[in-house]
Amino acid sequence: AQSVTQLDSQVPVFEEAPVELRCNYSSSVSVYLFWYVQYPNQGLQLLLKYLSGSTLVKGINGFEAEFNKSQTSFHLRKPSVHISDTAEYFCAVSERGNAGNMLTFGGGTRLMVKP
Amino acid sequence: GAVVSQHPSWVICKSGTSVKIECRSLDFQATTMFWYRQFPKKSLMLMATSNEGSKATYEQGVEKDKFLINHASLTLSTLTVTSAHPEDSSFYICSARDVLAGEADTQYFGPGTRLTVL
DSSP: EEEEEEOSSEEEEEEEEEEEOEEEEOOOOOOEEEEEEEEETTEEEEEEEEOOSEEEOOOGGOOOOETTTTTEEEEEESSOOOOOOOOOEEEEEEETTTTTTTOOEEEOEEEEEEO | OEEEEEEEEEEEEEEEEEEEEEHHHHOOSSEEEEEEEEEEEOOEEEOOOOOOSSSOOOOOOOOOTEEHHHHHEETTEEEEEOOOOGOEEEEEEEEEEESSSSSOOOOOOOOEEEEOOO
16 A cells, blocks of 8 residues: 655745655555646646656656655655746655556645745 | 546535536546545545446445446546535546556546535
């Protein structure tokens, strides 16, 4: 079984400042890793994913994340945030190689960008 | 890109009625669809996995007779909340897995359906 922990429930930050949203996971097997963003009253949009290869993954909207196997982390970063980045961010994992397996989500982090 | 739609986007109903929510994959085939429930300011809770042509697999604690799932085609899954009560009010989100994408575990999410039971 897998579990995902997002250490910060809320992250306030000023516009144009850098931000890091933390995600740690636990699993007995290798996993795929995902970050999703959810804007108010909307579904989830995939930001980026790590399947294999380079541990630094670049996604949409200027976000990137780095997979650290030894620390079982997949932190999300952006060098300069905009007001429009205000949303809920979810880290998720699924079991590698298990076709059709479910996603396990973290509790979410609300990013609040202030002017 | 892969698009998943849900209908309706918002529904208000009286207690005791049944509500059907549709989830469609618009430009790809999805042998597997997932149904999630999200409470306010909370994460997504997987309710069930819907497989085309077979019975859905429900997560522990989810009443299969309360939440009926039908996956009749490769592009459509439906969730019916039967005899809805106010505690069923929630945001329901579906996702679909594109098995032809070559990235085995990519799921695409619908925009969600907000159910309010009076």
